[in-house]
Structures are given as C-alpha cells and as structure tokens.
Amino acid sequence: MNNGEKRIIPLTEGLYTLPALLDEKPHLIGSKCSNCNELYFPKKEKGLCIHCQQKTLEEVELSRQGKIASFTIVLQPPAGGFYHGPVPYAYGYVDLPEGVRVETQFTGNFNNLEIDGDVELVIEKLYENAEGDEFVTYKFKPLKEQK
Amino acid sequence: MKPLNEMREVVVGGIGITKWGFYENAEWYDFGSEAILNALKDAGMEWKDIQAAFCGSVYQGTGSGHQAIKEIGLTGIPIVNVENACSSCASAFRLAYQTVAAEIYDIVLAVGMEKMPRGPIPSTAFRPWELKLGFNVQPANYANIAVQYMEKTGATIEDFSMVTVKNRRHGALNPNARFQKQVTLEDVMNSRLVATPLRLLHCCPLADGAAAFILCSKNKLKSKHKVVTVAASTLTSGVYGEGYPPADITPSLNYPAAMSLTELSAKQAYETAGYGPENIDVVQAYDTMAPAELWDLEELGFCKPGEAPHLLREGIFDLNGRIPVNTDGGLMSRGHPLGATAGGQIYEIVLQLRGQAGPRQVKDAKVGLAHAMGAGPNSAVTILKC
Numbered sequence: 001m002n003n004g005e006k007r008i009i010p011l012t013e014g015l016y017t018l019p020a021l022l023d024e025k026p027h028l029i030g031s032k033c034s035n036c037n038e039l040y041f042p043k044k045e046k047g048l049c050i051h052c053q054q055k056t057l058e059e060v061e062l063s064r065q066g067k068i069a070s071f072t073i074v075l076q077p078p079a080g081g082f083y084h085g086p087v088p089y090a091y092g093y094v095d096l097p098e099g100v101r102v103e104t105q106f107t108g109n110f111n112n113l114e115i116d117g118d119v120e121l122v123i124e125k126l127y128e129n130a131e132g133d134e135f136v137t138y139k140f141k142p143l144k145e146q147k
Numbered sequence: 148m149k150p151l152n153e154m155r156e157v158v159v160g161g162i163g164i165t166k167w168g169f170y171e172n173a174e175w176y177d178f179g180s181e182a183i184l185n186a187l188k189d190a191g192m193e194w195k196d197i198q199a200a201f202c203g204s205v206y207q208g209t210g211s212g213h214q215a216i217k218e219i220g221l222t223g224i225p226i227v228n229v230e231n232a233c234s235s236c237a238s239a240f241r242l243a244y245q246t247v248a249a250e251i252y253d254i255v256l257a258v259g260m261e262k263m264p265r266g267p268i269p270s271t272a273f274r275p276w277e278l279k280l281g282f283n284v285q286p287a288n289y290a291n292i293a294v295q296y297m298e299k300t301g302a303t304i305e306d307f308s309m310v311t312v313k314n315r316r317h318g319a320l321n322p323n324a325r326f327q328k329q330v331t332l333e334d335v336m337n338s339r340l341v342a343t344p345l346r347l348l349h350c351c352p353l354a355d356g357a358a359a360f361i362l363c364s365k366n367k368l369k370s371k372h373k374v375v376t377v378a379a380s381t382l383t384s385g386v387y388g389e390g391y392p393p394a395d396i397t398p399s400l401n402y403p404a405a406m407s408l409t410e411l412s413a414k415q416a417y418e419t420a421g422y423g424p425e426n427i428d429v430v431q432a433y434d435t436m437a438p439a440e441l442w443d444l445e446e447l448g449f450c451k452p453g454e455a456p457h458l459l460r461e462g463i464f465d466l467n468g469r470i471p472v473n474t475d476g477g478l479m480s481r482g483h484p485l486g487a488t489a490g491g492q493i494y495e496i497v498l499q500l501r502g503q504a505g506p507r508q509v510k511d512a513k514v515g516l517a518h519a520m521g522a523g524p525n526s527a528v529t530i531l532k533c
Contacts, residue, residue: 038401070291075342078284101398101400
C-alpha cells in the first residue's frame with residue numbers, strides 16, 4: 001500500500017542518475033571504453049565494448065546538453081501495449097558533445113523542435129497509473145524553453 | 148573461401164506466386180504450398196525432383212516450412228526454416244543458390260510465405276526499455292531517417308509522395324498485387340499523418356502471400372522458358388557504426404561506418420556478378436516506406452547521394468525510364484508479407500528477364516537486381532541475368 005501518497009517510479013532503472021540532493025541535476029548514464037574511447041548510451045551491463053570487443057567499459061555520466069539530430073511527431077500509438085504515455089509524442093535523436101547519439105523523447109512545445117537545436121536533459125512524468133503513481137523518464141527539452 | 152562465381156552456374160528452374168492480399172480463411176501453409184505447386188508447374192518438374200527446401204517466414208513459428216510442405220507431401224528431404232526478418236525469402240533463396248552452386252544438391256526449393264498477424268504487432272528487435280518509451284513505431288523510425296535525408300539533400304515531402312504515386316501506377320498493372328488502384332499526389336498528401344513528415348500512403352501496406360523458386364543446375368532444367376541465371380546473391384547483416392532505427396541501432400559518432408550495409412551488400416553483389424549498376428536494366432528496390440526507395444537507389448549506386456529525388460521527377464525510375472524501379476508496384480502495391488516480400492521482388496525480376504511481364508514489360512531487360520532489407524539489420528541483394 002502506498003498510504004494514499006503517490007509514488008514516483010522510474011520507468012526503467014539504470015538509464016540516469018537519481019540525485020540525492022536538491023541542487024544536483026540528473027545525468028544519463030553511459031559506458032566509455034578505456035581501450036578505444038567509444039561511448040554508448042544506455043550503458044552496457046556486460047561491460048563488453050561492441051566496437052573493440054574488450055571488456056574495458058567504464059560507467060560514465062553523460063553531458064546534460066546536446067543538439068537535435070532528428071525528430072518526428074508520432075501520431076500513431078505504438079504496438080504491443082508496452083507504451084502508456086501520451087500520443088502524439090515527439091521522438092528522435094540527440095547528439096551529445098563527447099560523441100554519442102541518444103535516442104529520446106522530447107518534451108515541451110513541438111514547435112520549438114528543430115534539427116541542430118540545443119536541448120537539455122530533464123526527468124519528467126511519462127504517465128500516471130490508476131493509483132496515481134507517476135512513472136518518470138528522461139527526455140530532452142529545447143533550451144529556449146528553459147528558464 | 149572459394150568465390151561463388153567460380154562455382155557451378157545456378158539457374159532458375161521455376162517460379163511460383165500467389166495473389167497477395169488479406170485472407171481470413173487461409174494460413175501461411177496454404178499460400179506456401181500453392182506457391183510451391185505453381186513453381187513446380189512452371190518448372191515442369193515433379194515434387195520428387197526436389198532435393199532440399201529452404202523456407203522463409205517471420206511470424207509463423209515452429210516448423211513453418213514443414214507445415215507448408217506437409218500439404219504437398221514429406222519425401223525425406225531436409226527442410227530448413229529461415230527467419231531473417233524482411234530478408235527471409237532472399238536469405239532462403241541464397242541458401243538454395245549456394246547449395247546448388249557448391250554441387251551439394253542439383254534441384255533445391257526456396258519459398259517465402261507469411262500470414263501477417265492481425266492487429267498491431269510489436270517487433271522483437273526492440274529491448275523492453277525502448278518499447279516502454281514508444282521507440283518501436285516503424286514509420287517514426289523511418290521518419291527520423293527521412294528528416295535527416297531531407298536536411299542533407301533538400302528532398303521534399305512531395306518527392307516522397309511521388310514514389311508512392313509511381314509505384315502504385317506500376318502496381319495497377321500487376322494482377323498479383325494487393326493494391327491495383329492508382330493514387331494521386333493529392334491522395335498521398337491528404338492521407339493521415341502517421342509520424343511527421345510521413346503519412347499513411349508513404350507506408351507500405353501489409354499482406355498475406357507467398358513466392359517460391361526452384362533453383363537447379365543447368366543440366367536439370369526442364370522448362371522451355373528463357374533461361375535465367377543467378378549472377379549474385381549476397382547478404383550483409385549489419386556493420387559497426389551505422390545507425391538502423393528500424394532495429395533501434397544508433398550510429399556511432401566516433402566510429403561511423405565506412406560503408407553502409409546496403410552499400411556493402413551491393414558492392415559484393417556487383418563484384419560476384421561482374422556487373423555494375425550501369426549494367427542493370429530493371430530494379431526492385433526496398434520501398435517499405437516511400438522515402439526509403441530514394442536513399443536505397445543512391446546506396447545501391449544507381450546515382451549519387453542526393454540525386455534520386457531529381458531523377459524520380461525526371462521519370463528515370465518509371466516503367467519506360469532509363470532505370471525502371473519497382474516495375475510490379477513494389478511493396479507499396481504488392482503489400483508486405485514479411486517472409487515472402489523479397490520473393491515477390493525476385494519473382495518480378497525473373498518475369499522481366501523472361502519477357503513475361505505483360506503490360507509492364509521492360510524492353511530488352513537482360514540483367515535485374517532486387518534489394519531487400521529488414522530488421523536485424525539485414526540487406527540482401529540478388530542479381531539475375533539472362
């Protein structure tokens with residue numbers, strides 16, 4: 001039971017850091033190869049670099065800001081019943097400055113999305129279940145909408 | 148590794164297809180066995196002549212090829228099922244070709260068949276976290292490639308729509324296609340938005356159906372049709388660094404692929420066949436989504452990057468153009484029974500080379516190329532000649 005208090009539950013564990021302090025900001029968690037410097041998001045649990053096949057991956061926190069590589073506004077609900085978020089939703093790719101492309105949903109006004117536009121990581125509700133529990137995920141938001 | 152072009156020549160002994168569409172009261176084994184019997188008839192062969200069978204399908208489950216062959220009769224031959232997403236039938240065709248080329252068998256069957264599941268189906272090419280975030284809408288994955296293509300080349304949404312218009316115009320001449328009705332540019336531009344900028348009529352329709360091929364050594368040929376030879380059959384299953392959104396693979400920014408999987412499979416096919424894109428008279432490109440046909444033609448080497456929209460507008464890819472593309476209507480008209488789709492493409496190339504394509508016949512077609520892709524990722528190129 002949740003005693004009537006709504007819970008905040010990450011949609012998927014291990015994709016981003018959960019700051020303990022209020023003034024800390026979340027980061028996506030990736031993997032970096034100490035042998036070939038290749039970067040991955042999400043992190044590779046097995047620690048094996050799929051570029052050089054060495055077990056030389058280390059967990060890294062990724063940059064919070066990047067640029068939109070592409071985006072689409074999806075108007076058709078995804079198949080399979082796994083997705084419980086709103087439709088339409090914006091979805092695409094963000095390039096982070098250290099050299100890794102991240103697949104993501106975008107939040108904010110769809111009209112502010114543009115290729116090469118600057119975006120920043122946010123943690124936001126994707127949907128709420130019948131008990132009022134909030135399922136949250138990482139998303140990227142156009143910088144022009146940040147305060 | 149012995150190059151395939153130094154091995155025994157392999158010819159198309161017979162071909163068979165079903166009319167593709169939606170069938171409520173038939174299963175994949177019904178379509179599959181019908182296509183096999185049609186291929187036997189076309190080949191002028193007996194069922195007992197077949198020495199091995201490779202059977203492509205995606206959604207049909209355990210022993211799918213056995214189920215189709217049981218409808219005709221088990222004869223003790225090996226039956227191998229091939230699931231390779233939308234390249235399944237091209238992969239089955241390739242295995243049949245290799246076993247005849249290597250002189251393991253003389254007469255081998257390749258079949259692709261599918262009854263598409265009804266209702267929305269999630270692809271198993273996606274991981275659970277990707278499914279929960281809604282990353283598995285295939286038109287949206289293609290939309291992400293399309294917007295980058297538009298940014299890079301200046302292609303417009305009208306260009307994409309013209310691919311649909313062209314292929315549906317060709318499909319109106321194909322009695323085996325699911326859709327045989329032409330559409331206008333306005334029809335496409337007014338169809339409902341699925342994932343910006345792509346609309347419903349930029350997406351290929353699904354379908355049920357099958358296609359079958361009997362491949363054999365030249366001395367085993369029985370039919371009187373013009374002889375069609377397999378010049379190349381290649382399969383590339385992904386390269387490091389290339390993004391492939393339909394299978395949720397993001398590109399590497401640090402180590403981008405030197406060559407895409409389509410370019411690599413085409414290069415290998417041209418090398419084996421001894422032909423280049425300039426020698427190809429008829430093409431079946433992979434138009435699962437309308438814009439994909441454009442970058443597909445570029446990656447197959449038929450024109451420079453970014454040139455395809457311009458050539459499309461000039462009519463180069465029309466039936467009577469310099470490089471006729473998707474002469475049977477492509478996936479846009481045939482429909483897309485995943486495990487059979489590549490078979491539909493190869494079937495059309497054989498008809499064209501034999502001179503049996505009727506009102507959509509390309510004049511003097513001597514060499515043809517079919518290209519199928521698929522989640523995985525896969526890229527399969529088949530080159531036939533006569």
